[in-house]
Amino acid sequence: MSHSIERQILKGSPPGTQRELVLHRFGPAEADARAYIQASLHADEVPAMLVAQHLLELLKAADAQAAIKGRITVVPYANPLGLSQFVNGVHLGRYNLPGGGNYNRLWPDLYDLIRDELRGRLGPDANTNKQLIRQAMKQAVTTLQVHSELEHLKQLLAREACDADLVLDLHCDDDALMHLYLTPEHWPAGTDLAADLECRAVLLASDSGGGSFDEAFSTPWPRLADAFPEHPIPRDACFSATVELRGQADVDDTLAAEDARALYRELQRRGLVAGLPSPAKALQCEATALEACELAKSPASGILSYRKNLGERVAKGDVIADLVDPSHYGDTASRQEIRASTDGVLLTRRLHKYVRAGDNLAKIVGTEPLPERTGLLLED
Ligand SMILES: [Zn+2]
The missing domain is CATH 2.40.50.100 (RNA polymerase II/Efflux pump adaptor protein, barrel-sandwich hybrid domain)
Incomplete structure (x- = not known):
């Protein structure tokens, strides 16, 4: 059994309070294939937290059969700050009420942080370059200035995502159908995931302009490949998606269990969990800009x-x-x-x-x- 639970206390909490982030780890710590999945960075997008519960159940069952082959980290609630934001009885989890803005904006620009230090260090092998870039990303995240709870939360989450091959940031919209946000590098690679989730839209942007969590880890790769054309750098090294699990009111165990199975099958397709997944369902939409x-x-x-x-x-x-x-x-x-x-x-x-x-x-x-x-x- 590989499952372990790690607890991280956020720094910078006011006197008398303490917030905790919980990380579930599955699989060998040094595995090459790595996935990172977090729920409800927008803390009021509750379907994501329920899907994470169902996914943890599936992963625990797989772990009991020694079927976890890669390193999988699941954060079942990514925003303990937002979970406590009630105003007159209404939960408000999209913006940091003390003044930090939208929780899913202004994530660190890893490209900017590591580009200069990569000069002269890249070589002719794509995989070696990938490992070097991931180390540089991890180091950049580790050395970010952290003063507030929010900055520490962002550092902890970014540290988990920056060396993953697969990053799934689970959200939902207001009142909506299932959809995905991806960068163009990951289409059509995301076809099976979109089909399995029964997505009704896949929205592609190479830079949506907001510094969102998913793009913080996917977009540095094509930008680095363009900045260093003389060295092979995989443009698609991090498949990072925002999964919009329908709308805020769509909180239902039956739906959540189905959605978790769809995410689980993606982990199987990528070799992180053993077992050939059942064939993906028919894709219900084309990807659009x-x-x-x-x-x-x-x-x-x-x-x-x-x-x-x-x-x-x-x-x-x-x-x-x-x-x-x-x-x-x-x-x-x-x-x-x-x-x-x-x-x-x-x-x-x-x-x-x-x-x-x-x-x-x-x-x-x-x-x-x-x-x-x-x-x-x-x-x-
Ligand atoms: Zn959201």
């Missing part, structure tokens, strides 16, 4: 009433929702139609139906890049 995914925003404050359901195909100009202004009644200002700006599939909606001007109302997965989708491609 994140620039082609419309983020529909509210033009004003008001009450949302959707006319389209999740998964419905819409055409440009179709009314997807009405926005009702409760300060008017019986005049043209009382109701506005919200129209799609692209042809596509309605992937997400808003769970809570009272919105402010500028709030995101929906994501519509189109195929044609939209001119306004530049810079930060993610919602805040």
